[in-house]
Amino acid sequence: MLNLILLEDEAVLRHELTEFLGDCGYRVSAVADLAAFHACYAPAVHRIAIIDLGLPDGEGMVLVRALRAQGQPVGIVVFTARGATQDKVNGLGGGADYYLPKSADLDELAATLGALARRLGAPPAAAPPSTAWVLELGPRRLLPPGCGAIALSQQDVTVLHALMAEPERIVSRQQIVQSLGEDFLTYDQRRLDTQISRLRRKAEQAAGLALPINTARNAGYRFFADAEVRP
Numbered sequence: 001m002l003n004l005i006l007l008e009d010e011a012v013l014r015h016e017l018t019e020f021l022g023d024c025g026y027r028v029s030a031v032a033d034l035a036a037f038h039a040c041y042a043p044a045v046h047r048i049a050i051i052d053l054g055l056p057d058g059e060g061m062v063l064v065r066a067l068r069a070q071g072q073p074v075g076i077v078v079f080t081a082r083g084a085t086q087d088k089v090n091g092l093g094g095g096a097d098y099y100l101p102k103s104a105d106l107d108e109l110a111a112t113l114g115a116l117a118r119r120l121g122a123p124p125a126a127a128p129p130s131t132a133w134v135l136e137l138g139p140r141r142l143l144p145p146g147c148g149a150i151a152l153s154q155q156d157v158t159v160l161h162a163l164m165a166e167p168e169r170i171v172s173r174q175q176i177v178q179s180l181g182e183d184f185l186t187y188d189q190r191r192l193d194t195q196i197s198r199l200r201r202k203a204e205q206a207a208g209l210a211l212p213i214n215t216a217r218n219a220g221y222r223f224f225a226d227a228e229v230r231p
Helices: 011-023 034-040 060-069 085-093 106-120 154-164 173-179 189-207
Strands: 002-007 026-031 048-051 075-080 098-101 133-136 141-143 170-172 213-216 220-223 227-230
Touching: 002 011, 002 034, 011 026, 011 106, 026 034, 034 060, 048 060, 048 106, 060 075, 060 085, 075 085, 075 106, 085 098, 098 106, 133 154, 154 173, 154 189, 154 220, 154 227, 170 173, 173 189, 173 220, 189 213
Parallel strands: 002 026, 002 048, 048 075, 075 098, 133 227
Antiparallel strands: 133 141, 170 220, 213 220
């Protein structure tokens, strides 16, 4: 896991960036001003620094120039509200490796950090663990996130396929019953409720996880987590 230090004085944004970068696989030291940066920064530990410019106790570009004057090998990304062309020219000329305005998409920030890590010869940030529930049709099994496979009956697979093919959408009882090859008008609705209850018990007993299926009263069911269906 790659270590980086984040210097951002706005508390809400600092918290959001810390969470986002953590999800991207980085170990983040987050500080709010220059004094905290100097107290926390360790050249042997922090390979990348993300630095805001307007700070309560000074100017971020002074820090960037000082790090370069000291010969620190740290990769530097300026992340600032100052998005004018001349500001960017001054930032890159002053020693920043990359200069991004805060209006940039966070995915662009993640891509920039990845490119900088490769330039530094640092190992890439570890990919965050998948949170998706995976349904494998052929092997007839369900893979909860971070857990072993759960064996399924063909009827289990059919019901889950109907729900997981379009996660977050309410799937009507009629759609599920039709996917089972049954006539909705003559089908005993209690059978479907029993099927869902059995699937919930399987997930709880095998993985210790609650199966993410909500009951939409008088409408159907909804799979409310990330889902992937594989052949």
